[in-house]
Amino acid sequence: MxxxxxxxxxxxxxxxxxxxxxxxxxxxxxxxxxxxxxxxxxxxxxxxxxxxxxxxxxxxxxxxxxxxxxxxxxxxxSFPFRTLPYEIHKSSIGMFLDEILNKTLKEHTENELLFDFLYHSLIFLDETDEHYENFHLIFLLKYAFFLGFSPQDSSEIVSQFKEFNAMIPFDADYQKLMNQLILADYQTPLLMSRGVRNHLLEVIIVFYQIHFEEFGEIKSLQVLREVLS
Known part of the structure; x- marks a missing residue:
């Protein structure tokens, strides 16, 4: 049919x-x-x-x-991309997001809310000209909601790290920034250094690994770090 x-x-x-x-x-x-x-x-x-x-x-x-x-x-x-495949910063983010989706998208049933989230997130990334350096962090936190394990705040991440013995530094300053990311939308300008951004990304990836046993290594991560440096 x-x-x-x-x-x-x-x-x-x-x-x-x-x-x-x-x-x-x-x-x-x-x-x-x-x-x-x-x-x-x-x-x-x-x-x-x-x-x-x-x-x-x-x-x-x-x-x-x-x-x-x-x-x-x-x-x-349905939407020819103008910048996403061609601008190196955006294409590196796109490569990273695609690897995440490859590892986590498993549903064989209709999920209109998830589809719309992914569809319009990609359009936003293509159309925006500024303040997208934290896009991948905010995307991962929002996407986790649809996967069923979105943290309400950083204390929930801390609690799960303790439960699963996750060995990654996540002190009060990082927790404060993580709370801002959890509440942010894609257009929220959050100023942080490259090193802080990369560490927060590692924290989120470890959080994903806790919930996906076969999540494994992210091959595109090193490229993303270098391009967004």
Whole structure:
């Protein structure tokens, strides 16, 4: 059966000579995998650029709940990015966010609130021209709400660190800044040094690792630190 849905590309892998299998977080069905034939060929109906990570799509898809792999009938960009793939600071943040989503997006069901949060967060990052150096920190804290473990304040993080013996410094000054981040929106200008920002990011990542046993290492983290230095 054919369904209209928006989608956010998470990743793709090459399949055979000219095809790909692409993982897309869909508004209607959650995370789904699609096979797209011929996309790596000059004769393909759709361009590979449509399937770059974090691309925002309008789609008409064939969906069968009994299958793990689906097909796309129609597809187009719903919001062509102006800056996100091209400006190194933003693209580094985007690479980091995409790795986080790869590790944590597991739902195969509709979640309109989560989809809208992700969709509009990416649009904001693309459109904003200033005060986005803390975007990834605020994103992670807001995203944790949808994953079911959002901290109400820094004392909750401290409590869980003690419970799980997390060995990372998190003193009163960092806790104060974390409380500001928890309450902030993307446009809130919070001044902090590179070192403080990087440490707060490590604290949030450890907090995620407590809740995702297989969270593991974030490969894009070093690039993000260097670019935002």
């Amino acid at each position: 054919l369904h209209k849905t928006r989608g956010i590309v998470i990743s793709y892998i090459r399949y055979r000579e000219t095809s790909i299998i692409v993982k897309i977080y869909t508004e209607k069905f959650g995370i789904q995998s699609f096979i797209e034939n011929g996309v790596r060929s000059s004769k393909g109906k759709n361009r590979i650029a449509l399937f770059q990570p974090l691309s925002l799509l309008d789609m008409v898809v064939y969906h069968d709940e009994k299958k793990d792999l689906h097909r796309i009938s129609e597809i187009k960009s």
